[in-house]
Amino acid sequence: MSILEIQHLTKNFFLHNANREVHSCKDVNFSLEEGEFLGIVGRSGAGKSTILKCIHRTYLPTEGEMLYHSTAFGKISLVSASEREILYLRRSEIGYVSQFLNIMPRTTAKEHVMNALTEIGCDKQRAEQQAKEMLSYFQLPENLWDLYPNTFSGGERLRLNLAHTMVKQPRLMLLDEPTASLDDKSKLLVRDMLIRLKNENTSIIGIFHDLNFMDGLCDRVYNISEGVMEG
Amino acid sequence: MPITEKPVLQVKHLTVRYGKGCPLCGEHLEKNRCTVCGTVWAANDISLEVYPGEVLGIVGESGSGKSTMMQSLYFDLQPTSGEAFLSDYHEGTKNIWDASAAEKRTIKNCIMGMVYQNPVMGLRMEYSAASNIAEKLIAAGNREAGAMTERAKELLSAVEILTSRMGEAPKHFSGGMQQRVQISKALANNPAILLLDEVTTGLDLSVQAKVLDLIRRIKAEYGISILLVSHDHAVIRMLADRTIVMLDGKIIESGLTDQILEDPQQAYTQQLVHSLL
Numbered sequence: 001m002s003i004l005e006i007q008h009l010t011k012n013f014f015l016h017n018a019n020r021e022v023h024s025c026k027d028v029n030f031s032l033e034e035g036e037f038l039g040i041v042g043r044s045g046a047g048k049s050t051i052l053k054c055i056h057r058t059y060l061p062t063e064g065e066m067l068y069h070s071t072a073f074g075k076i077s078l079v080s081a082s083e084r085e086i087l088y089l090r091r092s093e094i095g096y097v098s099q100f101l102n103i104m105p106r107t108t109a110k111e112h113v114m115n116a117l118t119e120i121g122c123d124k125q126r127a128e129q130q131a132k133e134m135l136s137y138f139q140l141p142e143n144l145w146d147l148y149p150n151t152f153s154g155g156e157r158l159r160l161n162l163a164h165t166m167v168k169q170p171r172l173m174l175l176d177e178p179t180a181s182l183d184d185k186s187k188l189l190v191r192d193m194l195i196r197l198k199n200e201n202t203s204i205i206g207i208f209h210d211l212n213f214m215d216g217l218c219d220r221v222y223n224i225s226e227g228v229m230e231g
Numbered sequence: 232m233p234i235t236e237k238p239v240l241q242v243k244h245l246t247v248r249y250g251k252g253c254p255l256c257g258e259h260l261e262k263n264r265c266t267v268c269g270t271v272w273a274a275n276d277i278s279l280e281v282y283p284g285e286v287l288g289i290v291g292e293s294g295s296g297k298s299t300m301m302q303s304l305y306f307d308l309q310p311t312s313g314e315a316f317l318s319d320y321h322e323g324t325k326n327i328w329d330a331s332a333a334e335k336r337t338i339k340n341c342i343m344g345m346v347y348q349n350p351v352m353g354l355r356m357e358y359s360a361a362s363n364i365a366e367k368l369i370a371a372g373n374r375e376a377g378a379m380t381e382r383a384k385e386l387l388s389a390v391e392i393l394t395s396r397m398g399e400a401p402k403h404f405s406g407g408m409q410q411r412v413q414i415s416k417a418l419a420n421n422p423a424i425l426l427l428d429e430v431t432t433g434l435d436l437s438v439q440a441k442v443l444d445l446i447r448r449i450k451a452e453y454g455i456s457i458l459l460v461s462h463d464h465a466v467i468r469m470l471a472d473r474t475i476v477m478l479d480g481k482i483i484e485s486g487l488t489d490q491i492l493e494d495p496q497q498a499y500t501q502q503l504v505h506s507l508l
């Protein structure tokens with residue numbers, strides 16, 4: 001069963017100060033099956049991140065339809081869903097991970113992961129237990145759990161990002177070049193984790209620059225060129 | 232499973248006008264001032280909804296009507312027209328601006344909490360921190376001194392003010408401490424909604440971090456809905472679920488916070504977002 005259907009997705013940005021329209025992605029079509037890992041490749045500026053940000057509704061699509069099969073709502077259009085519905089989906093079903101860490105000040109790594117659960121009503125004790133399990137799963141050293149993540153390395157931040165997103169057990173994961181700043185060893189670790197997530201039936205769309213990284217990981221790979229998706 | 236939650240606060244067509252207005256007012260506005268009769272439209276047909284447990288961010292330049300809206304909601308000024316409904320006041324069926332003086336006091340003391348940019352507006356600087364909180368508790372009908380002292384201790388601890396200083400007047404506190412006392416006072420009677428007007432402006436970074444952390448905890452642990460006015464987009468990004476953009480007394484754009492900041496649609500919002508350092 002497909003979990004996501006993208007139909008004729010087009011995104012343009014109108015820049016008022018320049019009175020100019022910038023075309024980002026054009027007539028993108030694909031569907032994602034449950035438990036499938038779809039890779040998207042393409043040079044910088046080709047429009048890869050735009051697709052993920054449209055699915056996450058950080059960007060408003062210009063044209064097209066995005067149908068998501070939600071546990072809570074059934075089939076729902078991510079284009080016309082209300083803001084409240086999108087917020088619910090982000091909290092409970094759709095996770096987004098980039099290489100950047102968006103964290104509250106004075107929040108430790110463990111609290112950051114716990115917050116993902118407490119904001120959806122989980123009690124503190126259970127949230128702490130699950131946060132610890134998730135931080136172990138993503139192999140963030142235990143001596144870092146009670147520290148503020150400002151000083152973490154790129155790999156440690158990514159693992160924290162993944163733990164923060166995965167602790168909610170999203171059905172759909174959007175990975176926006178999460179490995180961009182990682183060394184080879186850290187990439188291998190992330191790769192192993194993604195394989196484990198895939199084996200647990202998480203549907204994943206991932207953008208990566210490193211083709212070797214994607215080899216054997218993705219079920220399908222699309223190439224984006226000049227905003228147009230090629231099979 | 233459709234989302235069926237009712238809004239905690241619903242504002243409909245709020246308008247605050249200084250001047251008599253004229254038949255041409257709507258068509259001849261220069262920013263928010265009528266060029267024909269000189270009437271200033273400080274808030275012009277504002278409608279919004281705040282849902283349980285959410286933070287609604289409000290951004291816009293100075294004079295855009297943000298504080299006018301907050302002050303109208305907290306009865307600091309009477310709007311020219313419009314309606315506002317609170318789910319905790321007659322189950323959202325009665326306009327709060329039609330409430331009697333006594334009902335307005337109840338709403339201010341028990342249903343809403345307000346934190347001003349300038350603590351002088353929200354605190355009695357000469358009275359002790361504990362007395363400031365007690366004032367709110369007494370206004371809500373509490374009379375038992377021991378229980379009020381305990382509640383003051385609990386609230387001041389929650390905002391990281393040493394209880395050993397609860398007998399001191401806020402005028403002896405730093406700006407960040409005054410702001411936190413103000414927040415604890417606003418929380419005294421477990422309000423359903425908190426109005427925060429530029430609460431981190433003018434505070435140094437470490438104090439700002441404490442206040443932000445506190446707001447996040449209020450949201451997560453108390454489930455209180457928050458209307459958050461801020462010039463600081465980083466604060467809005469961190470805390471607000473949804474954001475509205477105001478200009479010349481009007482709402483010109485609204486959306487999910489990350490969408491407003493990363494894919495703004497209106498010319499003014501793009502200018503505002505691109506002005507970030």
